[in-house]
Amino acid sequence: MIFVCDVMLGKLARYLRVLGLDAPYLHHGGSPVSPAGDRGPSVLFTKKAAYAGKQGAILVHSNDPREQLREISGHIRPYINPDDLMTRCIECNVRLVEARKEDIEPLVPEYIYHHQASFRTCPSCRRVYWEGSHAEEMDEWVRNFYREA
Ligand SMILES: [Zn+2]
Numbered sequence: 760m761i762f763v764c765d766v767m768l769g770k771l772a773r774y775l776r777v778l779g780l781d782a783p784y785l786h787h788g789g790s791p792v793s794p795a796g797d798r799g800p801s802v803l804f805t806k807k808a809a810y811a812g813k814q815g816a817i818l819v820h821s822n823d824p825r826e827q828l829r830e831i832s833g834h835i836r837p838y839i840n841p842d843d844l845m846t847r848c849i850e851c852n853v854r855l856v857e858a859r860k861e862d863i864e865p866l867v868p869e870y871i872y873h874h875q876a877s878f879r880t881c882p883s884c885r886r887v888y889w890e891g892s893h894a895e896e897m898d899e900w901v902r903n904f905y906r907e908a
Contacts, residue, residue: 760838761801768804770824771831776852777901779843780835783852804831828904839905845888848881855879855888863887 764772765785775782785803803816804827811818817834821827846855858880864872866887875889 761799762835762838763801763803765803765805765807765810767806768819768824768827771804771819771827772852773849774824774828774901775835776847776849777845778835778839778905779846780838781847781852802834825900825904832904841905844901844905846879848884848886848888850886851881851883853881853883856882858887 760781762772762775762780762782763785764775764782769784772782772784785805801815803810803813804819805811805816806819808818810816817831819827819830821830847853848855856879858878860872860878863878863880866885867875867878867889871889871892877889879888880886881888
């Protein structure tokens with residue numbers, strides 16, 4: 760399932776990516792009717808009342824991303840897989856790949872390099888991730904949400 764977020768829901772899209780869900784962004788001009796194109800079945804989370812009632816569109820009311828996540832939790836809960844937590848780039852929505860430690864040495868702080876065993880990188884933007892790097896403050900909150908879900 761693909762969870763498309765409209766342009767007003769950028770923060771929500773990042774939370775969904777931390778949870779490991781496929782959450783692309785609907786850019787201006789994208790079609791709300793088939794927001795994910797041919798990539799597969801999708802729903803559209805939107806703040807635009809005009810899209811409400813369109814097939815697959817789910818209206819999100821809150822302006823607070825954490826509250827938004829609670830609003831849609833019933834829709835995403837069946838798709839949350841513990842193995843997928845923190846496996847996507849929060850910027851690009853691309854799946855991360857394992858990186859060899861020696862390859863990322865110049866890219867991470869020295870302390871992190873010496874204290875972390877494994878690293879992953881985004882094939883798209885080359886950002887390096889490690890345990891806890893998924894925006895630390897978001898990390899714990901998302902884990903709590905995940906435990907509740
Ligand atoms: Zn990326």
